[in-house]
Structures are given as C-alpha cells and as structure tokens.
Amino acid sequence: MKEKLLVFLLFLFITSCVSVKKYNNQIKELHTVLELRQDIDFAYSRLTRLHPRLYQFITKEKLDHKFDSLKLAIKNPMSSTDFYRMLAPVVSEIRQGHITISPPFSRFKKKEWKLRRKNKFEFYDLAFEQVNDAFLIQDNYGLDSTIVGSEVLEVNGEPIKQLVANYQKVFSSDGYNTTFKDRFVALRFSNFYLRDKGRLDSLELKLRHKDSIFTKMLRTIPKDSSSVKKIAKDSTSEMNEVRLTRLEKKNKKNLEKIKRKNNYKYGYQESKKQFTRNFSFLKQDSTIAYMKIRGFSNGKYSDFYKESFEKLDSAKAKTLVLDLRDNTGGRLDEIALLYSYLTDKEYQFIKKGESMTRIPFHKAILSGKNPFMLNVLGVLVAPITIPLEYSRTKRKEGILYYKFRSSKENRKPKDLNFKGAIYVLINGNSFSASSILSTALKGSKRATFVGEETGGHFNGTVAGMSKSIQLPNSKVTLSFGLLHIQSPYENLEKGYGVKPDVVIIPNKENRLHHEDPELEWIIEKVKQ
Structure with missing residues (x-):
C-alpha cells in the first residue's frame, strides 16, 4: 500500500512539473491569428450564455460589431499579454464592473514557490490614492513611512498620467459613471501594473513632496529583513485594552486567545496591520459614533455589529457616521444584517436575483x-x-x-436598531455590496450621503457568484458575475451610482495636511 501511494505521489509530482513547463511555454509563444480569433469567440459565447445583463448598457448590435471588429484587427501572431491589451478594452465596453480580465503569468514549481515566498516586492506594500489634482502614495504597509503623502510623477520612467489613462481602458464601472474608474485605478494600481509589465524585481518611482522632487528605488527584499513591527491601525478601544504589557505576561495565553477572537471579529488584515471593521466615538464630538467598514469579506461580522449597536444604545448616541469610502464590496449577508440595524421598519432588502x-x-x-x-x-x-x-x-x-436569503419580504429590523441621524461617506470605490447597501439607505431616505457618486450602479449589479474561464489558446482569464442583484428601490436615471446629497471631493492639499473634509463637514453640520 505504501509503495502504491509513493508511486501515485511521484506521478502527481512528475505530471505537475510537466504541466508547469508546458503551460509556461504556451503563454510565452506567439499565438496564431486563428487561435486568437477562436479565443475571442470562446469568450463572447460564454458571456452571451451566462451573463444575465450583457446588453444592459450596450446594444447587442453594437457589442457584436465591437467583437467582430476586434477579430478583423488581429492580423499578425501575438503574445498573450499583447492579446490581453487588445481584448480588455473591448470587454470593458459592456460596462459591467464585475467583469475582469487578466493576462496569464508564468507558473512555478513547488521549490520555486518556497523560495519566492521568503521575499517580498516593496512596491506591493504601497497604497495609492488619486485625488483631483494628484496621484498620491496614501500609505506604506512596509517600513518606510517617509514617502507617504508623496505625489507619484513617474514609474520606471513612464509618466503616471499616461499609465493611469492606459489602465482606465481595461476595466469599467457599472454603467456610465466615471468615479469608479478614477478611484479604482489607484486602489489597485500595483495589480494593473503587474498585468501590464509582468513580474518585476525592482522599479523606480519619481516622486514629489511639497517642492522637492526625488526618486525612490523599490526592490525585492527578504520578508524577515527587519524585526520592526508596525502598530495595528484603527483598532477599537477593546483592542487597545488587550495589548500585552509586562504585568499581563503571566496571562499571555488567555490574552492571545482574546486577541485572536477580536482579530476575527474586527477582520484583522495581517499584511496591512489594520482592521476591516472599526467602531468608535469621535474625539472631536463624543456624541457622534463613527463606523469605518473597509470591506464586507472577512471575519465574524455578526459579533461586531451586535457589539457596536449595543454600545450605540448604551451611549444614547444621536448620530452615526457610516464610512463606506474605498469599500469595494463583499458578502451579501453582511450588508443585509447591517441594514437590519439601520432601519426600524419591515423591509425587503433585495429582490430575487436574475x-x-x-x-x-x-x-x-x-x-x-x-x-x-x-x-x-x-x-x-x-x-x-x-x-x-x-x-x-x-x-x-x-x-x-x-432566491436569496436576503430577498425575503417583510423582514423585521433588529431590536437594537439605531433610530438617530445617519450620515454615509461614499466615493467612487464604494462598489458592489457597499453600493447595494447605499441604495437601500438612499431609497428609504434613511441617511444623508456625503462625498462623491458611488462606483456601483444604483439599480443593482451583476455579481453574487463569479464564473472564471481561461481562454484555451492565450490562457487569458475572464471572470464575471452570474446573478443580477438589485434593491427594490430603483432610479429612473439608469447607468449611474448613488449620488451624494452633499458633494465634497478631497484634493492634494487636504491630504498634505491630513484633513478629511467630508467627515469635518458632518461634524460641523451636527454642531450647528
């Protein structure tokens, strides 16, 4: 029996090595015109067969013409990456934000992966933000905080404006709004750059901070090259209380258990040293509760919301600020639960999906x-x-x-539902689930919205479960949602997101002085 098992494992190892080599050879070679046209037909046939709102923002005739024109435009053999650069802009014309497309990357054998996992590329530690007048380094999850707040001028000698313009062509928002494109290209800039340039070991940034222009070389370094640990950001008061001290060392095991439980509840992100869910009362005005949700995708959210709204009830707070900026979505069940704490009426959260x-x-x-x-x-x-x-x-x-669980009619609100004033902070990266939640709050006139138009469509989005296909010849990957999800509320103006009641868009000066103009407006409004 042991010998058979060893033979089987050896067979898997050999076939894996062969498949890795075969795959890498296939994506490196130039594909014939016929093969690439076959891939275009394959992609379009899967979309027409499975996407429920393919012609929501473009007519069938126009989309047919664009795919036919693309096939005619391919007259010479090309690589998978070059093919991706031609196919992606055509797919983006569908204007469904959950459709994503990416080129293939070389695969690695097990030993190679082990070696690569010991290193990290400093570029991927950077978080970017695009404001009206600048492309900024918003944060660095690595160790060099001196470049945070700097404006990016060039990446490896290419102007950042040109790169941004190129990357905005390879994806789309839901419908016709532009805020998602403006914001998302910065939020996922390192991913777009990877798809465009492939894996790199180093690159150079040309930066400007105030009146100084300088360059910063980013390299691949060992993950354990420094023992310095960053302090977790945006933790709740409970998280601050459970940090280990010298006096608490004898209770280390219990504290670590509590810490793991809280990390799970608040959705701790190890790579960024921050929490997905945060709740506090503002220092500027302790009567205002502030809930920052970075996403709806990780952790035990039910415990967090129960705890937060118990605190709201105990404090008898009159105002809640829900911050959904840069929240690109996540679980439907989580936003349905959150909404049950924000309304005091029976409701239907979403309609049945198409x-x-x-x-x-x-x-x-x-x-x-x-x-x-x-x-x-x-x-x-x-x-x-x-x-x-x-x-x-x-x-x-x-x-x-x-039928979703969240599509049930006559749902009852939570007993601890908040009855005070609600302000919702939104921007172009408020997408997918956060946009569905925003639609429910906007449609029911439950909240005042501050910021800019959401990237997600007011009238729903095609998401839910995602289908991922690999084109047979080029190995380019195409992913798209399979279910149209929509709130019962609908806007007659189709193709746009949830629009704010108060438009406030931050600029470079705000970031330079660590200002949050949207939140500051709400604080002043409440004081008045």
Missing part, C-alpha cells in the same frame, strides 16, 4: 482555471448542490429568478 442558469453555484465552482482538486470537489458535491439550486430558481415571464 440568472441565465438554474445552477449558478455549480457553474461558478467548475472552471478550467481552477486547481484539479477543486473541480473534483465540485463534481462530488453536485448531487447535493444542484437539487438545492433548482429549488431556489423559478422562471417567470421568461426570466429565471434566484
């Missing part, structure tokens, strides 16, 4: 891009998941509807 298939979960989990074992798992669970999915779908007037 789908092109009765088995969206099964379609999402099976993909040629997935690891082999994940597809095996998908096949094994199919006898259970497929009947469940069929029970959730129903066809009505030619449209297939998918």
